[in-house]
Amino acid sequence: MNQYDVAIIGSGPGGYVAAIRCAQLGMKTALIEKYATLGGTCLNVGCIPSKALLDSSHHYEDAVKHFEEHGIEIPGEIKVNLEQMIARKQGVVDQTTKGIEFLMDKNKIDVYHGFGSFADANTISIEKEDGKESIGAKNIIIATGSKPSTLPFIKIDKERIITSTEALKLKEIPKHLIVIGGGVIGLELGQVYKRLGSEVTVVEYMDRIIPGMDGALSKELTKVMKKQKVKFNLSHKVKSVERKGDEVIVKADDKKGEEVTLTGDYCLVSVGRRPYTDGLNLEAAGVKLDDRGRVEVNSHLQTNISHIYAIGDVVKGAMLAHKAEEEGTLVAELLAGQKPHIDYNLIPGVVYTWPEVAAVGKTEEQLKEEGIEYKVGQFPMRALGRSRASMDLDGFVKILADKKTDEVLGVHMIGARCADLIAEAVTAMEFRASAEDISRMSHAHPTFAEAVKEAALAATADRALHV
Numbered sequence: 001m002n003q004y005d006v007a008i009i010g011s012g013p014g015g016y017v018a019a020i021r022c023a024q025l026g027m028k029t030a031l032i033e034k035y036a037t038l039g040g041t042c043l044n045v046g047c048i049p050s051k052a053l054l055d056s057s058h059h060y061e062d063a064v065k066h067f068e069e070h071g072i073e074i075p076g077e078i079k080v081n082l083e084q085m086i087a088r089k090q091g092v093v094d095q096t097t098k099g100i101e102f103l104m105d106k107n108k109i110d111v112y113h114g115f116g117s118f119a120d121a122n123t124i125s126i127e128k129e130d131g132k133e134s135i136g137a138k139n140i141i142i143a144t145g146s147k148p149s150t151l152p153f154i155k156i157d158k159e160r161i162i163t164s165t166e167a168l169k170l171k172e173i174p175k176h177l178i179v180i181g182g183g184v185i186g187l188e189l190g191q192v193y194k195r196l197g198s199e200v201t202v203v204e205y206m207d208r209i210i211p212g213m214d215g216a217l218s219k220e221l222t223k224v225m226k227k228q229k230v231k232f233n234l235s236h237k238v239k240s241v242e243r244k245g246d247e248v249i250v251k252a253d254d255k256k257g258e259e260v261t262l263t264g265d266y267c268l269v270s271v272g273r274r275p276y277t278d279g280l281n282l283e284a285a286g287v288k289l290d291d292r293g294r295v296e297v298n299s300h301l302q303t304n305i306s307h308i309y310a311i312g313d314v315v316k317g318a319m320l321a322h323k324a325e326e327e328g329t330l331v332a333e334l335l336a337g338q339k340p341h342i343d344y345n346l347i348p349g350v351v352y353t354w355p356e357v358a359a360v361g362k363t364e365e366q367l368k369e370e371g372i373e374y375k376v377g378q379f380p381m382r383a384l385g386r387s388r389a390s391m392d393l394d395g396f397v398k399i400l401a402d403k404k405t406d407e408v409l410g411v412h413m414i415g416a417r418c419a420d421l422i423a424e425a426v427t428a429m430e431f432r433a434s435a436e437d438i439s440r441m442s443h444a445h446p447t448f449a450e451a452v453k454e455a456a457l458a459a460t461a462d463r464a465l466h467v
Contacts, residue, residue, distance in 0.1 A: 007137035012040020014312035014324030015143030021332035146313035176264035182209035186270035358422035361410030377459025392416035
């Protein structure tokens with residue numbers, strides 16, 4: 001039986017990054033993955049393929065709706081080739097997963113393809129196509145990620161009533177896509193198919209979309225997506241989803257308790273994700289789960305069994321690929337005797353609709369709840385020369401700073417390229433910058449990033465220059 005310093009179950013962003021960092025630090029490392037390709041949900045059926053479809057559909061929408069305004073005329077009919085779009089998406093996925101395989105070889109990490117489960121606290125049994133194999137490890141990292149959640153009364157048939165996994169490989173453009181859930185996944189995939197010609201209706205239980213983000217972002221994104229002709233049924237409690245032939249009928253109660261019936265040809269169920277620990281046989285290792293099915297860990301991501309760790313979607317916290325990466329790195333460095341840290345308040349969140357939505361730190365709602373006195377600086381994207389040049393006028397940047405110390409407590413933005421702009425805010429907040437610090441940094445002109453400087457100026461005694 002092969003013995004390792006570290007064995008990692010799951011090859012998503014948390015697992016494979018943990019494997020690389022462990023190998024870099026001189027540990028003999030094994031990575032176990034039940035699927036044929038590495039990369040987990042993110043690379044195979046999550047972040048990467050959804051962004052590929054978002055970009056392809058964005059190009060199509062620009063060609064159909066916006067090129068003429070830029071003086072670009074395309075004679076003839078512009079058509080969607082969905083089969084080619086899906087094939088390109090798969091090409092991006094294949095290239096990315098092959099890159100992970102290269103990194104495993106480069107770092108001399110042993111990869112086992114098969115279903116890994118605990119035989120005991122130091123032994124992992126791997127069920128492979130050609131039989132079983134066991135490996136031993138001094139330390140083990142659980143990085144098995146998450147799976148799409150559903151509602152107890154909904155039967156996912158993977159044909160008409162689907163999850164995000166099936167939405168990434170449809171063979172036709174829906175006539176009417178009903179999206180249950182107004183969170184990140186539902187809005188992103190809803191926008192993909194809206195651009196391609198579907199009627200899209202979002203049904204959300206809460207009174208606003210992206211409910212975990214700052215209320216101003218929810219309000220602005222709702223306004224923009226309504227302009228894009230996406231329909232929203234907010235404060236609606238879904239009570240049944242039924243398929244009849246090629247139709248899907250969704251019934252929900254609105255906030256008055258009155259029944260609403262929606263009929264479409266596809267229904268995307270995007271009500272969140274659940275930790276995936278099925279079949280791990282955690283009992284054999286003595287590892288405990290919490291009341292929400294997550295692996296219990298301490299601040300060092302140790303389980304109740306000191307040499308077994310857990311990271312990513314399978315533990316508490318935001319289900320984000322970059323959060324899992326940071327946790328994988330942290331565990332590897334702890335095992336090497338280093339003293340790494342993660343500030344969970346500074347893990348950014350992003351919605352890759354267009355306009356993009358991004359945020360880090362505290363929301364206004366959280367600051368009010370915590371009784372922290374703060375000031376607000378906000379700047380509209382449409383006041384930027386760069387926004388007018390590219391016709392990306394929607395959105396704003398909002399900076400929340402401590403009223404007494406001026407330290408930046410939260411940054412919330414919606415607009416073009418905000419997924420990239422948020423890194424500036426994270427950097428500033430990691431070094432505990434004040435709003436004035438950001439306002440005094442030179443930002444290239446003309447850029448979208450100038451909105452960050454202007455919002456900082458607005459938070460510093462209302463000094464914004466261009467509004």
